[in-house]
Each structure stands twice: as C-alpha cells, then as structure tokens.
Amino acid sequence: MMKKAVINLEELACPTCMQKIEAAAASVKGIDKSSIKVMFNASKLKVNFNEKEVTIEGIEKAIEDIGYPVIKAKVVTI
Amino acid sequence: MQKYILAHKKELTVINGSLLLLALLDHFFLTQGKIVPFALILSGIVGVLPIAIQAYQSLKVKIVSIDVLVTIAVFGAFFVQSYEEAAVVTFLFLAGHFLEQATLSKTRKAIKALTEMAPEVSLKKNQADQFEEVPIDEVHEGDILLVKTGGKVPVDGKVLTGSGYVNEASITGESKTANKQIGSAVYAGTILENGTFQLQAERVGEDSAFGKIIELVEEAQDSKSSAERFIDKFSKYYTPVVLLLAIIVGLITKDIELAVTVLVLGCPGALVIGIPVSNVAGIGNGAKHGILLKGSETIQDFSKVDTMVFDKTGTLTVGAPRVNKVISNPEINENKAISTLVSIEAESDHPLAQAVVKTYPDTLKYPVTQTQVIKGGGITATVNGNKVTLGNLQLIKTNKIKLRPEEIAQSKGLEAEGNSLIFMAINNQLALILGIKDQLRPNVKNELASLKKLGVKNLVLLSGDNQGTVDQIAQQLSLTEAKGNMLPEDKAMYIKKLQEEGKNVTFVGDGVNDSPSLATANTGIAMGNGTDVAIETSDIVLLNSDFSRLAPALRLVKSTRHNMLQNIVIAVGVVLFLLSSLLFSNWINMGIGMFVHEASIIVVILNALRLLNHRLKR
Numbered sequence: 001m002m003k004k005a006v007i008n009l010e011e012l013a014c015p016t017c018m019q020k021i022e023a024a025a026a027s028v029k030g031i032d033k034s035s036i037k038v039m040f041n042a043s044k045l046k047v048n049f050n051e052k053e054v055t056i057e058g059i060e061k062a063i064e065d066i067g068y069p070v071i072k073a074k075v076v077t078i
Numbered sequence: 079m080q081k082y083i084l085a086h087k088k089e090l091t092v093i094n095g096s097l098l099l100l101a102l103l104d105h106f107f108l109t110q111g112k113i114v115p116f117a118l119i120l121s122g123i124v125g126v127l128p129i130a131i132q133a134y135q136s137l138k139v140k141i142v143s144i145d146v147l148v149t150i151a152v153f154g155a156f157f158v159q160s161y162e163e164a165a166v167v168t169f170l171f172l173a174g175h176f177l178e179q180a181t182l183s184k185t186r187k188a189i190k191a192l193t194e195m196a197p198e199v200s201l202k203k204n205q206a207d208q209f210e211e212v213p214i215d216e217v218h219e220g221d222i223l224l225v226k227t228g229g230k231v232p233v234d235g236k237v238l239t240g241s242g243y244v245n246e247a248s249i250t251g252e253s254k255t256a257n258k259q260i261g262s263a264v265y266a267g268t269i270l271e272n273g274t275f276q277l278q279a280e281r282v283g284e285d286s287a288f289g290k291i292i293e294l295v296e297e298a299q300d301s302k303s304s305a306e307r308f309i310d311k312f313s314k315y316y317t318p319v320v321l322l323l324a325i326i327v328g329l330i331t332k333d334i335e336l337a338v339t340v341l342v343l344g345c346p347g348a349l350v351i352g353i354p355v356s357n358v359a360g361i362g363n364g365a366k367h368g369i370l371l372k373g374s375e376t377i378q379d380f381s382k383v384d385t386m387v388f389d390k391t392g393t394l395t396v397g398a399p400r401v402n403k404v405i406s407n408p409e410i411n412e413n414k415a416i417s418t419l420v421s422i423e424a425e426s427d428h429p430l431a432q433a434v435v436k437t438y439p440d441t442l443k444y445p446v447t448q449t450q451v452i453k454g455g456g457i458t459a460t461v462n463g464n465k466v467t468l469g470n471l472q473l474i475k476t477n478k479i480k481l482r483p484e485e486i487a488q489s490k491g492l493e494a495e496g497n498s499l500i501f502m503a504i505n506n507q508l509a510l511i512l513g514i515k516d517q518l519r520p521n522v523k524n525e526l527a528s529l530k531k532l533g534v535k536n537l538v539l540l541s542g543d544n545q546g547t548v549d550q551i552a553q554q555l556s557l558t559e560a561k562g563n564m565l566p567e568d569k570a571m572y573i574k575k576l577q578e579e580g581k582n583v584t585f586v587g588d589g590v591n592d593s594p595s596l597a598t599a600n601t602g603i604a605m606g607n608g609t610d611v612a613i614e615t616s617d618i619v620l621l622n623s624d625f626s627r628l629a630p631a632l633r634l635v636k637s638t639r640h641n642m643l644q645n646i647v648i649a650v651g652v653v654l655f656l657l658s659s660l661l662f663s664n665w666i667n668m669g670i671g672m673f674v675h676e677a678s679i680i681v682v683i684l685n686a687l688r689l690l691n692h693r694l695k696r
C-alpha cells in the first residue's frame with residue numbers, strides 16, 4: 001500500500017541542504033525515489049513510500065540523523 | 079551527542095566569536111599575543127565542531143556538501159598552524175548561516191502569512207447535538223459546523239441557520255465584507271466579522287477554494303524552471319570538482335595553504351540560493367496583492383510576452399449587461415414608464431429582462447395582470463389598466479405601433495454601437511426604447527495602455543460575439559486585432575497560429591469555458607473570483623476578476639526576472655573575482671575568501687528582499 005508523506009522541517013537555509021535531504025531520503029528502503037521532493041522555501045519534504053517496507057517514523061529518523069529536525073509529518077493514502 | 083552539539087550551534091557560534099574577539103583584543107591591547115594562539119585554537123575547535131558533524135552526516139549519504147569543503151579547509155589550516163584563519167573561517171561560516179536564515183525567512187514572510195491563514199480547528203456538531211472543537215482534519219463533507227463572531231470559516235459550505243458579515247480577503251484579495259444569509263455559500267479561510275451561523279461542509283481542506291490557493295502558492299514558490307534544474311544538477315557535481323581541484327593544486331604546488339584556500343573560494347552559495355530567493359519573494363509579493371503566479375517557469379514566460387489575447391465577456395467587459403441608453407417619449411412620464419417596464423420584466427428570466435431589473439433595483443413596482451409571452455417577440459400585459467407591449471422591433475411592427483423617423487434613426491444608431499434593443503409601448507403609443515449592453519470594465523483602456531508601455535506589442539480580442547460588437551470594442555480600446563464568431567476551439571487554433579509566427583502569447587480569460595486557450599497559450603491568465611477558478615489550466619490567477627491587476631502582474635514578473643538575473647551575475651561574478659584574485663594577486667586568503675563568500679549570499683538575499691516591497695501600482 002503506497003502512502004504519501006508531507007514532512008515539515010525546521011526552516012531550511014543552507015545552500016546544499018536540499019541535496020543532503022534528498023540523498024538521505026533516497027537511502028531509505030521503501031521510499032519511491034522518483035517521488036522525493038525537497039521544497040527549499042516551504043521547508044518541506046514530500047515522499048511516497050510503501051508502508052510494508054518502512055514506517056513514517058523510520059523516514060523521520062533518517063532525516064533527523066543527518067541533522068534536520070522534523071516538526072510534523074502528515075501521511076495520506078494514495 | 080551530535081544532536082546536542084547541533085542544537086546548541088548558536089551558543090557555540092557565540093563562544094567561537096568571543097574567543098576570536100579576545101584574541102584580537104589581546105593581540106593589540108592586552109598581553110601582546112601571549113594568549114592569542116590558545117584563544118584562536120580553542121575558537122577554531124569550537125567552531126569546527128558543528129560544521130564537522132554536518133560534514134560527517136552528509137558524507138554518510140554520499141554528498142560532498144559545503145560543510146565538507148569547509149571542514150577540510152579548517153583541518154588544513156590547523157595542519158599548517160594557521161590558527162587565525164581557522165578561527166575566522168569557522169566564525170564567518172557559522173555567523174553567516176544565522177544571518178542567512180534570518181534574512182531568508184523575511185523573503186518567505188509573505189507566503190507564510192498566507193498559509194498561516196488556513197483554519198486549524200472547527201466547532202463541529204457531535205452526536206449529542208453539541209458543538210465541540212475538533213482539529214480541521216476531523217471535519218468531513220456533510221458535517222454541521224458552527225462559526226461565531228471573530229471566528230474563521232473552516233470549510234467551504236452553505237449557511238444552514240443564522241447570518242453574518244464575512245471578510246473574504248483571503249480568497250478575493252480585497253478587504254470587503256459580504257453579507258451571508260441562509261443558503262449563502264461561504265468559504266474556508268474567510269473571517270466572520272459579525273454574526274453567528276451554522277453551516278454544512280461541502281469541500282474541506284485541500285479541496286476548498288482557499289486550500290487550492292495555498293497549494294498553488296506553496297508549490298509555486300519551490301517550482302523550478304529548466305535553468306534552475308540545470309544549476310541544481312551543476313551544483314551536484316560542482317562541490318566534488320572543487321574538492322578534486324584543491325587536491326590537485328595541493329599535490330602540484332605542495333602548498334597546503336593554497337589548496338585549502340581553493341576549497342573555501344570554491345564554496346557554492348549565492349548561485350544555489352540566488353534564484354530561489356528571488357522566486358519566493360516575487361511570488362510572495364504577488365500573493366499579497368491577489369496575483370497568483372504558478373511558478374518560476376511562468377515568471378520566465380510571462381515576462382517575455384509580446385502578444386496578449388483577450389476574451390471579451392467577463393474579461394474586457396463586466397460580463398453583466400446593463401441598460402446603457404434610454405430614449406423616452408416626451409409625452410409620457412419616464413419614471414412611471416420605467417416602473418411599468420421593471421414590473422413586467424421582473425417576472426421574466428430572459429437575460430435582457432434580468433439586465434433591466436438589475437439596472438433599476440429600487441424602482442417602485444406595480445401589479446401586473448394578463449401577462450402573455452409572445453415567443454421570439456416579447457411580452458404583452460396589463461399594468462394599471464393600460465395595455466403594455468414590450469419586446470423587440472418585430473413585435474412593435476406586428477402590433478402596428480408607430481415609430482417616429484428620429485426614433486428609427488436613434489435605434490439604428492444604438493444597434494450599430496453594439497446595443498441590444500427593447501421597445502415598450504403603452505396603449506399602442508411608443509413609450510421607451512432601451513439600449514442594453516455589456517459594459518467595459520472600468521479603466522480597461524488605461525490598463526491596456528500600461529501593458530503597451532510594458533512592451534506588449536499586439537493586443538488581440540477573440541470573441542464568440544458578432545463581428546459588429548467586437549469591431550466596436552476594438553475601435554474603442556484601440557486594439558491591434560479583433561475577431562468575432564469564434565468558438566473556444568477556434569480561439570485555441572488562432573493562438574497556435576500566432577505562436578507559429580514566433581509570438582509569445584498570453585491569453586487572458588475568465589477561466590470558465592476557455593480552458594483550451596488557457597492551456598495553449600505560453601501563459602494562461604484566469605480572471606477568477608477565487609472560488610470557481612480554473613486553477614488547474616491557468617498559469618496565473620487574478621483574484622476577484624480584477625483586470626487592474628494585469629499590468630502590475632506583468633511589472634512584477636519583469637522585476638522578478640531581472641532580480642534573478644542580477645543574482646546570477648552577482649554569484650558568478652564573485653566566484654570569478656575570487657579565483658582570478660587568487661591567480662593574479664597575493665592579498666587573498668581563506669578568511670577574506672570566506673567573508674566575500676558569505677557576503678555574496680547575504681547580498682543576493684537582500685537583493686531579493688527588494689522584490690517583496692516592490693510597489694505594483696503606479
């Protein structure tokens with residue numbers, strides 16, 4: 001079952017943080033790589049993921065592990 | 079531990095800076111350099127700690143981020159015992175980051191203000207018939223909700239009971255209040271200034287009109303043009319290349335200081351940030367003024383427009399016909415005649431009859447009897463004991479009602495000016511001739527003149543109306559071209575033809591039945607009232623159908639594009655300047671390099687901030 005997550009991050013400001021977050025999300029198994037979208041100005045990450053392979057908590061942890069605190073995450077079924 | 083250090087980055091920056099200051103003071107005033115090296119070493123260590131952690135985290139996901147370059151540079155500086163540079167570079171990098179964050183959030187302010195207007199809670203009727211506060215996510219279609227004075231309407235819906243005055247600025251862009259009664263439609267994000275009502279939810283969350291606006295603007299601020307996608311790809315390889323270059327320089331010259339200087343000078347910054355900051359500031363300014371721009375590509379396209387194609391009804395004209403001219407018989411009291419007219423027309427739903435009723439909303443009405451509708455002709459009825467004949471010229475002729483020669487001439491004149499005609503006779507004596515016409519929007523002419531001044535060469539009108547009406551408007555507004563009798567498909571075909579001639583075409587329509595043209599044109603502009611807009615097919619939405627936002631919109635995209643170009647020039651210029659200084663002079667070092675680098679980032683952000691205060695009206 002595919003789900004869509006919209007994750008609000010702390011305000012993004014650095015030039016290369018988009019690449020970092022994108023790469024961190026891509027390294028999580030169960031995330032559809034083509035769906036990864038880091039929104040620099042909105043400070044959001046949007047991904048589609050397979051809930052059988054990974055949980056939203058797992059995704060949040062991967063992002064926080066590279067130093068970007070998650071403010072809130074919203075998951076909807078697609 | 080890593081998290082703890084990153085969470086206290088601000089404090090570390092302060093310590094790092096204070097130690098640096100102490101070293102400077104010491105160097106000049108205090109012990110003349112005894113504690114300088116210790117202060118600098120400590121400052122450098124404290125400063126590099128958070129940067130090194132970020133570098134480690136990004137290497138974990140195989141990205142050579144800017145932190146990696148800076149960390150290696152600082153380690154290099156330590157290695158050659160250049161503690162001063164290590165301390166200065168780390169301080170500038172950390173402090174610069176906070177300054178960037180503060181200025182960046184200013185560029186995002188306008189859009190944030192908009193998204194924060196989204197309702198978060200709602201008073202929902204539960205099974206016990208009580209209203210309780212619930213998060214907006216728990217409201218579904220069909221739920222019954224309560225809104226009190228000062229409260230936000232949480233969803234799109236219909237008023238069930240109660241009434242009130244609602245400020246609809248969030249969806250119309252204009253701070254006007256609207257009166258809402260039972261059955262009125264109300265919209266999410268609007269504010270009930272006075273009154274109380276219950277409503278039934280029809281569209282919730284992202285499906286509501288306001289939800290769509292927010293979604294559009296939020297997506298727009300991060301949308302990318304092909305040029306930006308190129309820069310993104312470029313910057314992905316840029317940092318590893320800089321690292322490689324520094325290593326090569328180090329190996330060839332055996333000069334570690336030079337190698338780490340290359341690392342610092344090569345830091346990407348202004349180039350990566352320059353376009354997105356202009357984008358967010360430009361789109362934010364538009365959103366504040368009821369101009370919704372769908373993204374970066376739209377800004378590029380619309381700023382180069384040379385041909386604008388307009389729809390007529392609802393775009394150049396108000397879209398609501400009104401009585402334009404009244405010719406009355408001097409032998410008959412005009413007020414009484416108009417009251418008679420309105421009394422009869424009020425019973426009809428013919429568009430012309432509606433136009434009459436809307437023109438005279440407060441007229442005294444008489445009882446009407448023996449109404450008879452004559453198909454394709456009009457109405458006959460009895461009012462105050464008089465026989466009234468009301469309709470087109472054909473009806474007047476069949477009833478053998480006489481028209482005087484000057485009346486015939488005047489009615490011909492009205493028709494040539496694009497009016498539809500209504501004749502009314504009382505007891506077979508002609509009483510009134512009315513010319514009914516869709517009015518031009520106020521100030522259309524001035525707006526079109528401003529567009530021409532902004533470089534739009536061709537102004538074209540395409541309409542489904544007859545050629546006579548279309549020509550008349552074209553002449554009145556001095557348009558370049560006007561074509562009538564066109565179906566929606568014909569309009570799209572015509573736009574394609576213009577594009578094949580090499581023109582950059584913008585189509586402006588009311589968004590109701592012009593989807594093919596909106597989609598075909600290089601830029602599609604929908605004039606909507608924020609609630610029924612064809613948001614999906616258009617690139618720009620002018621809220622509240624406000625034609626006077628068209629020229630400001632063009633001015634805004636032109637300024638935004640210039641701003642982006644300026645930022646690119648600043649960014650590329652700075653890198654070229656630094657590299658050539660390194661090659662051809664000897665005053666450059668790591669500290670100055672980092673300072674110029676951070677300064678250039680702040681400069682592009684400040685430059686973008688100018689857009690936020692850019693005045694749209696002249």
